[in-house]
Amino acid sequence: MRKQRFTFQYIILAAALLLTSACSTPQPAEKTLKEAFDGKFLMGCAINVDQSSGRDVVADSLIVRHFNSIVAENCMKCEKIHPLENEYFWDDADQFVQFGEKNNMVIIGHCLLWHSQCAPWFFHDEKGNLVSADVLKQRIRDHITTIVTRYKGRVRGWDVVNEAIMDDGTYRDSYFYQILGEEFIPFAFECAHAADPDAELYLNDYSMAKPGKREAYVKLIGQLQEKGLHIDAIGIQAHAGMDYPDMNDMEQTIQAYIGTGIDVMFTELDINALPNVFENGNENAAVEERFEYEQRMNPYVNGMPADSLQVWNSRVQGMFDLALKYHEHFRRVCMWGLCDQQSWLNDWPMPGRTNYPLLFDRNYRLKPVMQKYTMTAH
Numbered sequence: 281m282r283k284q285r286f287t288f289q290y291i292i293l294a295a296a297l298l299l300t301s302a303c304s305t306p307q308p309a310e311k312t313l314k315e316a317f318d319g320k321f322l323m324g325c326a327i328n329v330d331q332s333s334g335r336d337v338v339a340d341s342l343i344v345r346h347f348n349s350i351v352a353e354n355c356m357k358c359e360k361i362h363p364l365e366n367e368y369f370w371d372d373a374d375q376f377v378q379f380g381e382k383n384n385m386v387i388i389g390h391c392l393l394w395h396s397q398c399a400p401w402f403f404h405d406e407k408g409n410l411v412s413a414d415v416l417k418q419r420i421r422d423h424i425t426t427i428v429t430r431y432k433g434r435v436r437g438w439d440v441v442n443e444a445i446m447d448d449g450t451y452r453d454s455y456f457y458q459i460l461g462e463e464f465i466p467f468a469f470e471c472a473h474a475a476d477p478d479a480e481l482y483l484n485d486y487s488m489a490k491p492g493k494r495e496a497y498v499k500l501i502g503q504l505q506e507k508g509l510h511i512d513a514i515g516i517q518a519h520a521g522m523d524y525p526d527m528n529d530m531e532q533t534i535q536a537y538i539g540t541g542i543d544v545m546f547t548e549l550d551i552n553a554l555p556n557v558f559e560n561g562n563e564n565a566a567v568e569e570r571f572e573y574e575q576r577m578n579p580y581v582n583g584m585p586a587d588s589l590q591v592w593n594s595r596v597q598g599m600f601d602l603a604l605k606y607h608e609h610f611r612r613v614c615m616w617g618l619c620d621q622q623s624w625l626n627d628w629p630m631p632g633r634t635n636y637p638l639l640f641d642r643n644y645r646l647k648p649v650m651q652k653y654t655m656t657a658h
């Protein structure tokens with residue numbers, strides 16, 4: 281009887297000791313995002329003017345804490361920075377660059393040539409007719425030279441040409457293409473390199489996992505290289521959804537781009553959590569395509585259900601795992617915005633939806649899914 285009590289006391293003591301030691305074992309400290317991917321790739325965030333101006337204090341503290349690179353969500357696009365032929369608007373872009381410098385961040389310029397959000401004057405003369413090839417070249421040269429020169433040595437890299445190729449691999453029928461043909465792309469790279477020979481220069485586009493687009497870009501990169509033009513990396517925008525892109529297709533794209541000898545990046549990563557508005561389940565990020573609001577397309581007003589959240593989590597991890605797998609050739613993973621309520625995907629392609637595409641929730645909390653990277657060595 282006495283022996284039994286003795287053993288029992290020992291068990292209690294041992295259990296108590298175990299419990300104390302478990303409680304006092306230091307838990308691994310949670311890393312910030314930029315710490316979690318340090319040495320692998322830069323962790324970027326697209327920021328808006330409220331953030332670069334310091335008006336969005338809560339967002340700013342998170343951006344500074346978690347990211348080591350920023351890109352301008354809108355303020356460097358042609359319609360904003362160069363609204364009239366003889367008028368540049370620098371205030372917002374200057375503030376964006378100052379924000380990055382103040383916080384020791386790698387600053388990325390987006391974007392020099394893009395068919396969308398381009399100022400209307402760019403392609404027309406005073407009578408409203410399309411300008412000649414020579415005039416357009418002169419305008420492109422002035423635009424690129426003026427902007428790149430202003431931020432020379434301060435902006436690390438530029439999206440020189442954004443979204444020039446269609447999903448089937450043909451050239452987009454933009455005014456740039458209509459007036460200059462394929463030549464507008466090498467010409468833009470030439471102008472950007474002349475303005476800042478040390479700047480990194482990139483192509484950038486969406487739907488990159490699609491074979492037609494992938495092949496067209498591999499060919500285009502080869503043509504730029506053959507001409508001896510400077511190109512450092514290609515940006516895979518990575519506007520993804522719950523069932524696109526297919527991760528094997530995405531991996532093939534990454535491999536194909538790496539095979540050309542340049543680096544890759546996810547430049548505008550977000551995962552659309554809502555039903556796909558495009559009829560054929562299309563992966564799309566064409567900002568000019570828009571739909572009327574429909575209630576059935578906005579199912580998660582009060583939060584995502586657990587099964588959808590699980591799918592969403594695995595999609596995010598799928599993208600980060602790919603970046604980690606190819607980290608030697610991955611320069612940057614950049615989120616297209618900080619937190620869910622600020623994402624463009626609440627209003628595109630359908631206005632007024634409640635979306636959950638980013639890494640920080642509506643309460644500015646980092647989503648638990650990222651603990652796979654912030655809590656472990658990988």
Ligand code: XIL
Pocket residue numbers: 353354442517548565567624
């Ligand atoms: C989006 C911005 O996030 C929105 O605020 C704006 O109204 C439209 O453009 N591809 C790009 C980005 O290259 O510039 C776009 O950004 C999203 C799709």
